[in-house]
Amino acid sequence: MSIKTVRNLRRCSQIVFFLIFCWLILKTNFEVGFTPTDITEIKLPYPVSIALQFDPLVALATLLANGTLYKGLLWSLVVLIPTIFLGRFFCGWVCPLGTLNHWISEIPSERFRHKGTRKMESNRYKKYQRIKYYILFVFLGAALVGTLQIGLLDPLSFLARSIGTAVLPMIHAAAWGLLDWTKGFGISPVSTAAQSIYDLASQILLPYRKVHFHAVLTIGVLFIIVLILNRIFTRFWCRAICPLGAMLGIFSRFAIFGLEKDESTCDHCNQCLLSCQGADNPDIGFRWRQSECHLCLNCQAACPNNSLKFKFFPNQKVSKTNPPGTPKVDVSRRKVIASVVGGVALYPLFRSGDIFEVNANPRLIRPPGAVPEDDFLARCIRCGQCMRVCPNNALHPTLLESGLEGVWTPILIPRIGYCEPTCTLCGQVCPTDAITELTLKEKVGNAQTQPIRIGTAFIDRGRCLPWAMATPCIVCEEWCPTSPKTIYLREEVTYNRHGDKVTLKRPYIDPDLCIGCGACEYACPVADEAAIYVTSVGESRSPDNQILLQRKVRNKTS
Amino acid sequence: MNRRDFLKKTAKALALASVTGGTGLLFHNRKISRYGAIATKANDFEVAASVSIPRIALARNPDPLTALNRALDAVGGIKRFIHPGERVTIKPNIGWDRTPAQAANTNPILVGEMVRLCLDAGAAEVIVTDVSCNDPRRCFIRSGIRQEAEKAGGHVILPVQEDFVRTNLDGELVNIWSVLKYFVFTDRFINMPIVKQHSLTTCTIGLKNLYGILGGQRHQLHQQVDQSIVDLAAFCRPTLTVVDATRVLLHSGPQGGSLNDVAIENSVICATDQVAADSRAVEFLGLNAGEVGHIALAEKSGLGKIDYRSIGYKEVV
Numbered sequence: 001m002s003i004k005t006v007r008n009l010r011r012c013s014q015i016v017f018f019l020i021f022c023w024l025i026l027k028t029n030f031e032v033g034f035t036p037t038d039i040t041e042i043k044l045p046y047p048v049s050i051a052l053q054f055d056p057l058v059a060l061a062t063l064l065a066n067g068t069l070y071k072g073l074l075w076s077l078v079v080l081i082p083t084i085f086l087g088r089f090f091c092g093w094v095c096p097l098g099t100l101n102h103w104i105s106e107i108p109s110e111r112f113r114h115k116g117t118r119k120m121e122s123n124r125y126k127k128y129q130r131i132k133y134y135i136l137f138v139f140l141g142a143a144l145v146g147t148l149q150i151g152l153l154d155p156l157s158f159l160a161r162s163i164g165t166a167v168l169p170m171i172h173a174a175a176w177g178l179l180d181w182t183k184g185f186g187i188s189p190v191s192t193a194a195q196s197i198y199d200l201a202s203q204i205l206l207p208y209r210k211v212h213f214h215a216v217l218t219i220g221v222l223f224i225i226v227l228i229l230n231r232i233f234t235r236f237w238c239r240a241i242c243p244l245g246a247m248l249g250i251f252s253r254f255a256i257f258g259l260e261k262d263e264s265t266c267d268h269c270n271q272c273l274l275s276c277q278g279a280d281n282p283d284i285g286f287r288w289r290q291s292e293c294h295l296c297l298n299c300q301a302a303c304p305n306n307s308l309k310f311k312f313f314p315n316q317k318v319s320k321t322n323p324p325g326t327p328k329v330d331v332s333r334r335k336v337i338a339s340v341v342g343g344v345a346l347y348p349l350f351r352s353g354d355i356f357e358v359n360a361n362p363r364l365i366r367p368p369g370a371v372p373e374d375d376f377l378a379r380c381i382r383c384g385q386c387m388r389v390c391p392n393n394a395l396h397p398t399l400l401e402s403g404l405e406g407v408w409t410p411i412l413i414p415r416i417g418y419c420e421p422t423c424t425l426c427g428q429v430c431p432t433d434a435i436t437e438l439t440l441k442e443k444v445g446n447a448q449t450q451p452i453r454i455g456t457a458f459i460d461r462g463r464c465l466p467w468a469m470a471t472p473c474i475v476c477e478e479w480c481p482t483s484p485k486t487i488y489l490r491e492e493v494t495y496n497r498h499g500d501k502v503t504l505k506r507p508y509i510d511p512d513l514c515i516g517c518g519a520c521e522y523a524c525p526v527a528d529e530a531a532i533y534v535t536s537v538g539e540s541r542s543p544d545n546q547i548l549l550q551r552k553v554r555n556k557t558s
Numbered sequence: 559m560n561r562r563d564f565l566k567k568t569a570k571a572l573a574l575a576s577v578t579g580g581t582g583l584l585f586h587n588r589k590i591s592r593y594g595a596i597a598t599k600a601n602d603f604e605v606a607a608s609v610s611i612p613r614i615a616l617a618r619n620p621d622p623l624t625a626l627n628r629a630l631d632a633v634g635g636i637k638r639f640i641h642p643g644e645r646v647t648i649k650p651n652i653g654w655d656r657t658p659a660q661a662a663n664t665n666p667i668l669v670g671e672m673v674r675l676c677l678d679a680g681a682a683e684v685i686v687t688d689v690s691c692n693d694p695r696r697c698f699i700r701s702g703i704r705q706e707a708e709k710a711g712g713h714v715i716l717p718v719q720e721d722f723v724r725t726n727l728d729g730e731l732v733n734i735w736s737v738l739k740y741f742v743f744t745d746r747f748i749n750m751p752i753v754k755q756h757s758l759t760t761c762t763i764g765l766k767n768l769y770g771i772l773g774g775q776r777h778q779l780h781q782q783v784d785q786s787i788v789d790l791a792a793f794c795r796p797t798l799t800v801v802d803a804t805r806v807l808l809h810s811g812p813q814g815g816s817l818n819d820v821a822i823e824n825s826v827i828c829a830t831d832q833v834a835a836d837s838r839a840v841e842f843l844g845l846n847a848g849e850v851g852h853i854a855l856a857e858k859s860g861l862g863k864i865d866y867r868s869i870g871y872k873e874v875v
Binding site for chain 1: 594655691692693695696700716718719720756757758775777778780781783810812813814815816819
């Protein structure tokens with residue numbers, strides 16, 4: 001097989017894995033059938049989070065943070081073990097974010113006008129490429145003491161989150177706007193055509209309903225910045241930031257596959273350097289760096305004289321002008337230790353603040369099945385799969401609701417969407433058990449077992465129509481899904497401003513029955529800030545965040 | 559600077575100045591409509607009344623299909639209401655993520671049979687839809703209505719945001735509101751409610767079921783619930799009201815959830831008078847129609863008769 005064929009294989013592999021990744025995100029969606037005769041379990045037909053389970057960094061970091069490899073995370077060995085022998089093939093052949101960066105780096109621009117020296121020099125190994133190792137060790141240090149920050153920059157979490165909560169909703173909004181705009185012309189063939197294109201798009205790309213995410217601005221802007229950085233340095237993310245790339249670089253320390261350089265046939269045309277993705281010095285006369293190489297094979301394919309060859313057990317003819325390649329990572333032990341210590345120090349920094357222990361945000365409502373907060377922050381990789389799958393657009397990435405420690409972890413915002421009582425999808429897609437997979441029975445409970453609660457509803461009597469404005473309204477009670485209803489009504493007599501007697505029903509809440517689903521807050525007709533709202537108190541996952549003494553006792557003993 | 563340059567430059571500057579100024583003047587205080595076109599109901603859904611045919615019939619039978627067919631035959635049979643080539647919209651209550659046994663949604667078997675009957679009568683298209691409260695993807699399936707209606711050949715539509723049109727309902731209270739287009743642009747409209755208790759209106763049957771044609775912030779209508787229901791009833795004037803009283807939800811309405819809340823009544827009401835239909839059906843809840851605010855107001859507004867026996871009420875088995 002010629003090297004050109006192998007390079008084409010690599011291109012195909014990139015396309016295929018990128019498409020699979022996108023397809024899995026598209027399928028992280030509630031579009032399933034089930035039988036109506038009974039309250040049945042609704043299961044997603046595909047293992048939509050499987051891509052994240054192949055991520056060795058997620059596996060290692062969650063292992064450090066909570067001592068177990070959850071569910072499918074063993075799959076990550078399929079990536080990690082071949083890396084030990086081959087090097088960072090994942091970065092060049094598989095990683096969808098790497099592929100995206102690769103493609104965007106290749107788009108011709110003014111950078112390419114400086115063809116010769118400037119581009120060549122920009123592809124030479126640079127000191128800034130060490131940053132990714134520092135990031136990795138800071139995150140691993142943090143994970144070691146139980147705060148999982150890896151999800152911020154892990155490439156698969158990063159891409160899943162960006163596509164799921166920013167890119168796809170943006171496409172939806174754009175398609176919607178375009179449709180409206182074409183309809184504005186009032187020319188029927190135009191609007192019909194636009195409608196059919198929109199319908200087609202909604203079959204493939206768009207979810208059933210338009211979604212709006214809370215922290216989309218930060219996620220979207222960061223994603224755009226990462227893509228734009230490719231216009232300044234080829235694959236800047238992969239070279240300098242990616243902690244997974246760093247981890248795989250370290251694991252390729254003993255790789256038996258590598259680059260063999262033949263100085264005798266080289267005429268120093270520098271084609272190899274011009275086409276290099278990882279900035280690992282493929283050209284003769286410089287030290288090739290195994291830990292930076294993505295195995296894209298561009299250098300070998302570009303070489304007109306066959307001076308470069310990737311092979312097992314490369315035999316490098318070393319001379320004064322041609323130094324040997326090195327498998328070592330260009331980071332000193334001292335800096336590694338400093339980074340780990342820095343990461344460890346993040347924990348006391350986060351936890352000595354008020355938000356975790358003494359001043360938790362009452363609106364920090366976690367998804368049903370979420371593990372206790374301490375454990376949650378040791379598990380959540382912020383991949384956004386739960387937010388994407390939530391059929392009611394109820395789950396959102398946080399901004400600072402759970403402090404800097406929990407940026408982009410899921411929060412339920414009932415005003416936008418409530419937790420559907422018979423839905424267990426968020427637990428099904430969570431790749432790290434931050435949200436435990438619940439059966440329907442566990443979630444709704446029965447005579448013997450308690451239902452899963454995520455909070456408790458409270459009435460704002462200053463805004464509530466029957467309480468404050470002598471106006472009838474029972475919408476919260478109508479929407480309350482528990483049976484018997486948590487929200488009960490009492491007929492009471494009040495007076496309007498003219499002093500007339502008005503008899504109406506006023507809502508009350510029974511905190512023992514409330515599951516915190518937020519349907520009441522969602523449906524409340526007071527348009528901006530609802531007159532009934534849910535806070536996290538009473539959540540099943542916490543023995544302490546309770547109102548009722550009786551439940552506190554029960555939780556502690558069970 | 560020579561004369562030619564002077565003239566050229568001045569002319570260009572003047573041209574730009576006049577375009578700028580003209581644009582400003584052109585758009586000065588321009589009135590723009592912030593909303594698109596407003597739809598109005600195109601067709602009268604009702605069929606002409608006939609003195610010889612009763613306006614309301616109730617059939618009691620443990621088999622819901624038999625009950626429906628008997629009741630329907632007693633008010634003149636399907637061919638009286640649906641004519642070949644017509645587009646029919648059926649509106650069951652598909653409000654909640656509940657199973658058929660929990661009696662929060664219309665019995666799916668009745669909906670399927672109604673679709674079949676309409677198609678047999680020659681309807682060009684039978685649409686089954688509702689603006690659910692819970693996620694429609696759950697409600698339509700959990701209620702069993704999607705399967706039954708599709709099996710019968712109906713076109714089941716889960717409403718999305720694009721399907722709503724701003725419509726002039728021309729009511730006392732409810733004027734311009736967002737309405738699901740399948741209830742505006744159609745030829746015949748069959749309302750298929752289920753009988754349920756409701757804490758504000760005491761009951762929700764056919765009239766209250768019409769809330770389900772609306773989008774927008776319809777919960778605000780609860781502040782003047784009677785008038786808003788009557789406005790909707792006056793706007794819709796369904797061809798036929800088919801009340802599912804096979805199961806009746808007595809408590810915890812309109813969602814229910816427990817089988818203890820459900821009573822088995824094995825009855826179906828067909829009526830061309832929507833007020834009469836509700837007036838008969840409230841009796842399953844132990845209520846008196848005259849004391850139910852929105853039913854009383856509906857009669858007062860001339861939409862139908864509470865005294866259903868006066869318009870040829872018929873009971874069959």
